[in-house]
Amino acid sequence: xxxxxxxxxxxxxxxxxxxxxxxxxxxxxxxxxxxxxxxxxxxxxxxxxxxxxxxxxxxxxxxxxxxxxxxxxxxxxxxxxxxxxxxxxxxxxxxxxxxxxxxxxxxxxxxxxxxxxxxxxxxxxxxxxxxxxxxxxxxxxxxxxxxxxxxxxxxxxxxxxxxxxxxxxxxxxxxxxxxxxxxxxxxxxxxxxxxxxxxxxxxxxxxxxxxxxxxxxxxxxxxxxxxxxxxxxxxxxxxxxxxxxxxxxxxxxxxxxxxxxxxxxxxxxxxxxxxxxxxxxxxxxxxxxxxx
Amino acid sequence: xxxxxxxxxxxxxxxxxxxxxxxxxxxxxxxxxxxxxxxxxxxxxxxxxxxxxxxxxxxxxxxxxxxxxxxxxxxxxxxxxxxxxxxxxxxxxxxxxxxxxxxxxxxxxxxxxxxxxxxxxxxxxxxxxxxxxxxxxxxxxxxxxxxxxxxxxxxxxxxxxxxxxxxxxxxxxxxxxxxxxxxxxxxxxxxxxxxxxxxxxxxxxxxxxxxxxxxxxxxxxxxxxxxxxxxxxxxxxxxxxxxxxxxxxxxxxxxxxxxxxxxxxxxxxxxxxxxxxxxxxxxxx
Amino acid sequence: xxxxxxxxxxxxxxxxxxxxxxxxxxxxxxxxxxxxxxxxxxxxxxxxxxxxxxxxxxxxxxxxxxxxxxxxxxxxxxxxxxxxxxxxxxxxxxxxxxxxxxxxxxxxxxxxxxxxxxxxxxxxxxxxxxxxxxxxxxxxxxxxxxxxxxxxxxxxxxxxxxxxxxxxxxxxxxxxxxxxxxxxxxxxxxxxxxxxxxxxxxxxxxxxxxxxxxxxxxxxxxxxxxxxxxxxxxxxxxxxxxxxxxxxxxxxxxxxxxxxxxxxxxxxxxxxxxxxxxxxxxxxxxxxxxxxxxxxxxxxxxxxxxxxxxxxxxxxxxxxxxxxxxxxxxx
Numbered sequence: 001x002x003x004x005x006x007x008x009x010x011x012x013x014x015x016x017x018x019x020x021x022x023x024x025x026x027x028x029x030x031x032x033x034x035x036x037x038x039x040x041x042x043x044x045x046x047x048x049x050x051x052x053x054x055x056x057x058x059x060x061x062x063x064x065x066x067x068x069x070x071x072x073x074x075x076x077x078x079x080x081x082x083x084x085x086x087x088x089x090x091x092x093x094x095x096x097x098x099x100x101x102x103x104x105x106x107x108x109x110x111x112x113x114x115x116x117x118x119x120x121x122x123x124x125x126x127x128x129x130x131x132x133x134x135x136x137x138x139x140x141x142x143x144x145x146x147x148x149x150x151x152x153x154x155x156x157x158x159x160x161x162x163x164x165x166x167x168x169x170x171x172x173x174x175x176x177x178x179x180x181x182x183x184x185x186x187x188x189x190x191x192x193x194x195x196x197x198x199x200x201x202x203x204x205x206x207x208x209x210x211x212x213x214x215x216x217x218x219x220x221x222x223x224x225x226x227x228x229x230x231x232x233x234x235x236x237x238x239x240x241x242x243x244x245x246x247x248x249x250x251x252x253x254x255x256x257x258x259x260x261x262x263x264x265x266x267x268x269x270x271x272x273x274x275x276x277x278x279x280x281x282x283x284x285x286x287x288x289x290x291x292x
Numbered sequence: 293x294x295x296x297x298x299x300x301x302x303x304x305x306x307x308x309x310x311x312x313x314x315x316x317x318x319x320x321x322x323x324x325x326x327x328x329x330x331x332x333x334x335x336x337x338x339x340x341x342x343x344x345x346x347x348x349x350x351x352x353x354x355x356x357x358x359x360x361x362x363x364x365x366x367x368x369x370x371x372x373x374x375x376x377x378x379x380x381x382x383x384x385x386x387x388x389x390x391x392x393x394x395x396x397x398x399x400x401x402x403x404x405x406x407x408x409x410x411x412x413x414x415x416x417x418x419x420x421x422x423x424x425x426x427x428x429x430x431x432x433x434x435x436x437x438x439x440x441x442x443x444x445x446x447x448x449x450x451x452x453x454x455x456x457x458x459x460x461x462x463x464x465x466x467x468x469x470x471x472x473x474x475x476x477x478x479x480x481x482x483x484x485x486x487x488x489x490x491x492x493x494x495x496x497x498x499x500x501x502x503x504x505x506x507x508x509x510x511x512x513x514x515x516x517x518x519x520x521x522x523x524x525x526x527x528x529x530x531x532x533x534x535x536x537x538x539x540x541x542x543x544x545x546x547x548x549x550x551x552x553x554x555x556x557x558x559x560x561x562x563x564x565x566x567x568x569x570x571x572x573x574x575x576x577x
Numbered sequence: 578x579x580x581x582x583x584x585x586x587x588x589x590x591x592x593x594x595x596x597x598x599x600x601x602x603x604x605x606x607x608x609x610x611x612x613x614x615x616x617x618x619x620x621x622x623x624x625x626x627x628x629x630x631x632x633x634x635x636x637x638x639x640x641x642x643x644x645x646x647x648x649x650x651x652x653x654x655x656x657x658x659x660x661x662x663x664x665x666x667x668x669x670x671x672x673x674x675x676x677x678x679x680x681x682x683x684x685x686x687x688x689x690x691x692x693x694x695x696x697x698x699x700x701x702x703x704x705x706x707x708x709x710x711x712x713x714x715x716x717x718x719x720x721x722x723x724x725x726x727x728x729x730x731x732x733x734x735x736x737x738x739x740x741x742x743x744x745x746x747x748x749x750x751x752x753x754x755x756x757x758x759x760x761x762x763x764x765x766x767x768x769x770x771x772x773x774x775x776x777x778x779x780x781x782x783x784x785x786x787x788x789x790x791x792x793x794x795x796x797x798x799x800x801x802x803x804x805x806x807x808x809x810x811x812x813x814x815x816x817x818x819x820x821x822x823x824x825x826x827x828x829x830x831x832x833x834x835x836x837x838x839x840x841x842x843x844x845x846x847x848x849x850x851x852x853x854x855x856x857x858x859x860x861x862x863x864x865x866x867x868x869x870x871x872x873x874x875x876x877x878x879x880x881x882x883x884x885x886x887x888x889x890x891x892x893x894x895x896x897x898x899x900x901x902x903x904x905x906x907x908x
Binding site: 005006009010012013014016017019020021023024026027030031034084085088089091092093096097105107108109111112114115116117118119121122123125126127153156157183184185186187207210211213214215216217220221241244245248249262263266269270273274276277278281 | 299300302303306307309310311313314316317318320321323324327328374375376378379381382383386387396398399400401402403405406407408409410411412413414416417418438441442445469470471495496498499500501502505506508511528531532535536543546547550553554557558561565
């Protein structure tokens, strides 16, 4: 009596289980198919090395480098903010503060990661940019430094949380040995703990940068919509993600070369974040095993 | 100053530096929120919540965006919870452990890290164009569900893993079938944790704008949706639209809209934390 | 061992909440029952972001009188809108330029007949940041040098356009390629539609352009006059010299008069709406467009464009009335 019902339920649940595989396959199929058609018209070399991105204009150029440099620029600025702050927080919570402080502060930090990104974009455009403009001459209204700083604030919890886990995993024996030799907390942290936890910290950095690379709204609102092959943080730039949104807001007829640029750009984005996520997964597994 | 004193001073200095950094991010957020409240609170009234969008900032309200957000939330709950929790149960309790399940785990971890715009692209190509759902609530909620299902799966699995093996083994020993054990013992035991995770995932979902713009949410929608096939707009998208308007009055509207969005986000987060604490107290293994 | 850990498990409470939410939503979405003489129906408008403020204003006023009608107004750009129009996906296309031959053919291929209605005039504004002290006027030849495709990557400084201007970077903001403003600007200045450099901040959303120019000292941009009028305090107009003494001497600023008498050249242009004939069979569309033509003169001015002359308005109404008669469905 019960067997068929059990089997049915198992089949239904299995169907849901397969959903994740289908999702990944769906993403891959769509990206590869449309990009494939795109690359029938545009050479991969031109795409990867061209420094002008003007796919919608009469003089069409399909070099993705301007979008890549913008994505890189904003993410690096974000990291410059988040890494020192996040790492310091991790160190402080781990070695300097007590249990209670740590358990109250950690959830508070998570708030930074839960603020909707439109809101951060608004902050960048209306608060940070005018503030920076008051003492940086020549800072354009759209630039990469403002969204970079705000993205940095957003990813602080990622770095602090994961680095803290990494520091926590360092064996007590190493700590005790260091303190036993008369080292201060500062010395212990920087000479013993961080080197040991290095791979875990690197994992947190990779994941945080991956998050910054995939971020859309903050840069769409505050960085601008001008593809610009530059490393100057004071001028308008356009990231890969902003381009995708910009084209979606307008109207591009399906099955046109312009429509396919969404997928080619998306493909690049997917590959970059995919590689980064998997490197960090592999690193995480590696350092987990070290202490077992 | 000898080395020893220098070291102690560095240590003390770093201690203060540490405290400073810990609160730096939070202080900046507090400053932002303070500014938002100052600018937007004056605009926030019943009128604002129930007015349609307008070209006059004094008249423009978030009514359609709010209803759109609630619709989206509802549809997303339906899809993501049923599919996500089911998948989580299957992967944790039914799937044979081996290289395939390891692959599935890696796959899910990857899906969690895929940028949200990519899900938007998937939704555009598959739900909007291929299935012909257009820029409807249905297409949007399916896309949003796909975005948060990997997170829900991970939460469900963690929650199920946390239930002591003794419960499961005890049930089997008494002759219960696999599904009976899951439905009557494991799920109720893990439910608090699952619900907490789901609410957190939803709190993130209501703030998403980019993937939904790509799938086809509109910006100017002066009517509320009546069916899942209708066009819609959402709170974050309305805020995005107002932010792009240069007139300062629209910035005020954007601030007021942000207050509402933050309120909803923090409310959901708060509920999940409250439930988690309550559940942890109730259950004593 | 306890049978079930939690009697009222969180899960079932959650489920109740969901049911409550559904009921609340259904009630909120229902509204009151229809009155018999209230207009209902859907009107989909898309197209030019230049014309958007006018259509948005008309839609809003219309909705105030007929709250049950569902009007959506998109901003995909004139070109983008025509593509949708040609596929029969929208009822009305806002256009900041006349329909092109290729677009006419696309309509014919799908058996779509339409009518073109003139609703306003626009003087496309060339704007700079208020802190810009040097650019008060510009010639058409200079605009061409600055915006033509050959300028891409090469003309990057103000003094390359005019030697007396500063040796500083120039940041450009302008319409995107789906925009009628883009087509009109390129045709008027470069002499060939769509011929333009691509390395500038391009957006179909003119608000983005306003924000860009307003916050960047070194910016120069172009968009519909309405967007300047509504942001006067943040922008500065640049007078345009078409170097044609017969058409008004020297550099001219766009105003009501100069656009109407066409001395502000070559950037004065007509604004249209195109209505689909199938859509025109619907009573609600007939009502809406009639309302549009009646309200246009006042709303156009409010929004910042130049209204038509009285005889042009009357002519437009007559043309529309004829079109309705030709396509009206006998109920």
